[in-house]
Amino acid sequence: MRYHSHVIVSLCIGAAAAAYTALPFTASYTAGVVIGSLLPDIDEPKSYVGRRSFGMANKVKEAFGHRGMTHSLVVWGVIAAIVLFESSSSFSFGFVLGYLFHILEDFLSVQGVPLLWPLQTKRYKLPLYRTGNFVEKLLFYSSFALLVYIGNEHQLFYEWMKSLSFDR
Template sequence: MRYHSHIVTSLLMGAAVASQTPLSFTASYTAGIVIGSLLPDIDEPNSYVGRRSFGVSGKVKEAFGHRGMTHSLLVWAVIALVVTFESSSLFSIGFVLGYLFHIMEDFFSVQGVPLLWPFQTKRYKIPLYRTGSFSETMIFYLAFSLLIYVGMKYELFTEWLQSISGFVH
């Protein structure tokens, strides 16, 4: 999935979570989701985050391959424990959720993800799209439309704007 599709689909899932839980859809929460949704692709030098990683991405890909370690539920769990142990801020929660959403989104690609790495290298998948395909484009637009709908229905954008009002004044 391309970076913009990861961002929009992750924001949609984050909005759905916020609309059904006490979590607030703030700028901090959404920033965490966006960054978390991009980080698993640190294992691909040509990805959005990989091109900005100062060479780290190439080393990760060399050691573990693309959609390897960084797309594992074990690695996500370790990151979740470390991040939430250090901070329970909305940014941290958004980051952990965004990372998980990325793995879930790639689960639906034809390449799949090694959910049980390092215990298994098998890639699990329900192949609904190929990266860069028409079906991914349709997923992007559907997710964008649903994000607008959920945001309006649950007044999440008002909540988001209120969270940044302190920065504007």
């Protein structure tokens, strides 16, 4: 999945999570979702985040390959535990969720993901799309429309704008 698709699909899922739970749909939360939705691709130097990683993506890909360690639920669990232990901020929750959403989105690709790495290297998948194809574009546009609908229906954009207020 391309970076813009990861961002929009993750924001859509994150908005739905905020609409139906106590998670606050704040600027901090959405920034966490966006960053978390991009970070797993630090293992691909040509990815959006990889091109901005000051060479770190080359090292991660060399050591673990693309869609390797960074796309594992085991590694996600370790990262989530560390991040949430250090901070229970809305950014932290958004980051942890965005990272998880990225893994789940790539699970739907024909390439799949090694969900249980390092316990096993088998790639799991529910092959719904190939990166850049019509189905990914359909996911992008339908997620964008659903994000706007959920945001409007549950007044999430109002909550988001309120979170930017500096006169508290």
